[in-house]
Amino acid sequence: MDNRQFRLAARPVGLPKRSDFELTTTPRPTPSDGEVLVRLAYVSLDPAMRGWMNEGRSYIEAVKLGDVMRAYAVGRVVESRAPGLSEGNYVVGAFGVQEWAAVPAAHANQIDPAIAPLPTWIGGLGVTGMTAYFGLTEIGKPQPGETVLVSAAAGATGSVVGQIATIRGCRAVGIAGGADKCRLLVEELGFAAAIDYKAEEKLAAAIRRECPRGVDVFFDNVGGETLDAALANLARRARVVICGAISQYNSTTPRAPQNYLSLLVHSARMEGFVLFDFRQRYAEAVLALAGWRAEGRLKLFEDIVDGIESFPDALLKLFCGENRGKLMIKIADV
Numbered sequence: 407m408d409n410r411q412f413r414l415a416a417r418p419v420g421l422p423k424r425s426d427f428e429l430t431t432t433p434r435p436t437p438s439d440g441e442v443l444v445r446l447a448y449v450s451l452d453p454a455m456r457g458w459m460n461e462g463r464s465y466i467e468a469v470k471l472g473d474v475m476r477a478y479a480v481g482r483v484v485e486s487r488a489p490g491l492s493e494g495n496y497v498v499g500a501f502g503v504q505e506w507a508a509v510p511a512a513h514a515n516q517i518d519p520a521i522a523p524l525p526t527w528i529g530g531l532g533v534t535g536m537t538a539y540f541g542l543t544e545i546g547k548p549q550p551g552e553t554v555l556v557s558a559a560a561g562a563t564g565s566v567v568g569q570i571a572t573i574r575g576c577r578a579v580g581i582a583g584g585a586d587k588c589r590l591l592v593e594e595l596g597f598a599a600a601i602d603y604k605a606e607e608k609l610a611a612a613i614r615r616e617c618p619r620g621v622d623v624f625f626d627n628v629g630g631e632t633l634d635a636a637l638a639n640l641a642r643r644a645r646v647v648i649c650g651a652i653s654q655y656n657s658t659t660p661r662a663p664q665n666y667l668s669l670l671v672h673s674a675r676m677e678g679f680v681l682f683d684f685r686q687r688y689a690e691a692v693l694a695l696a697g698w699r700a701e702g703r704l705k706l707f708e709d710i711v712d713g714i715e716s717f718p719d720a721l722l723k724l725f726c727g728e729n730r731g732k733l734m735i736k737i738a739d740v
């Protein structure tokens with residue numbers, strides 16, 4: 407049986423184009439000793455993939471030209487040559503944008519589909535959920551009664567951040583693009599307020615209106631002008647969590663924050679993080695997130711696009727706000 411995969415053919419300039427990728431077909435791989443063969447079910451699409459396409463120093467090595475595009479995925483073990491994993495086990499890992507993957511067993515983490523369906527394991531119980539959990543609780547350190555402002559709030563990470571903030575007794579305020587997304591935040595996800603940044607003339611003024619006592623925690627997924635508008639509204643001793651800056655990922659001239667002196671004026675701090683910083687504690691996050699989900703306090707949404715062929719176009723949904731919840735591609739029924 408064949409294995410289709412998307413490889414990085416060129417380093418994109420600006421938004422990735424179809425010609426930056428090549429769809430190749432190779433024979434299905436055979437696992438070596440210590441490896442498992444995984445039939446992929448769903449492949450996660452993440453804004454970070456855009457950064458992995460760039461050459462240069464980062465928190466992880468760039469994808470090499472000609473290599474299968476790196477991506478998180480969930481699938482089923484169909485052959486095992488390693489102790490600890492057996493045929494029929496379900497696993498998550500960085501298996502790439504492809505249909506089959508032979509990987510060292512140490513790179514395949516077993517999950518339990520009885521706890522949540524497979525897509526949830528690369529969304530709310532996967533990278534995005536854990537990023538929301540550690541970024542908010544460990545970097546943002548929200549206290550009951552505080553105002554937590556979140557950008558890209560209707561997205562996979564942001565929607566979980568706002569819900570955890572509410573669970574922790576905070577007032578969650580979301581920034582999102584469009585009335586539908588804002589309605590979702592307030593009516594279904596329990597945010598106290600939502601700001602449609604596409605409809606506001608001045609975002610900083612809208613934040614002031616919805617956060618009259620200032621912003622105690624700003625969880626930023628967007629960067630650029632959004633970060634500056636939030637910096638203009640900090641409360642004393644605020645914490646600004648730099649989770650991402652999606653508005654800048656395709657820019658050849660990224661914008662630096664202009665209102666950074668607000669950190670001085672408000673004795674505030676701004677701190678970035680990558681999820682890998684917390685790799686020893688993933689189980690703790692999954693336990694908490696799965697518990698809230700089971701109690702009905704955490705709602706998780708997936709936006710599932712069909713078929714590996716859709717990869718280059720589907721990825722762009724993230725950068726124009728077309729996704730509704732955690733974006734992923736369905737590869738196969740496993």
Ligand SMILES: NC(=O)c1ccc[n+]([C@@H]2O[C@H](COP(=O)([O-])OP(=O)(O)OC[C@H]3O[C@@H](n4cnc5c(N)ncnc54)[C@H](OP(=O)(O)O)[C@@H]3O)[C@@H](O)[C@H]2O)c1
Binds near residue numbers: 679680
């Ligand atoms: N630090 C870490 O370890 C880590 C780990 C995972 C993810 N992240 C970061 O978390 C952020 C969210 O990732 P996600 O996977 O959860 O994606 P997502 O929020 O589900 O999707 C991205 C959303 O960003 C918004 N957006 C895109 N371009 C924008 C722009 N120019 N201005 C304003 N908003 C824009 C869109 O929502 P609207 O319709 O509201 O515009 C879009 O739906 C990203 O910055 C990502 O890099 C960081």
